[in-house]
Amino acid sequence: MSCEHLICAQCAGPVAEARCPVCRAAKSDLHHHTHGISIPQVVLLLLLALAVAIAVQHLAH
Template identity: 40%
Template sequence: MGRQDLVCARCSGLVIEGRCPTCRASREYLRRNSVTLSPQLLLAILAVVMVLTALAVRHAT
């Protein structure tokens, strides 16, 4: 279930459509507080994991 599936309790519409003020406020709140992973961040995390794995292998031998 994602953000696009949320239904507003006030107007029974999809929150992503923003039909009423409550929908629009909820949609804005979700937009501000969502975590997005950029490709650069994913590559940095992958690089750190690879370095840590290499260090662990080297230390084990």
């Protein structure tokens, strides 16, 4: 997904040009989602890491 075609509601310019803070926030937010990492996925990964850490501790003792 690209943000090049989106128009900012505040400065009425293309979000891709990042003319105002709203543009920059929208742009970074879009790019954040483009990378495929969302909050639920991060939580899931943290829980998985915690489970692995607990399992390793059980194996070590």
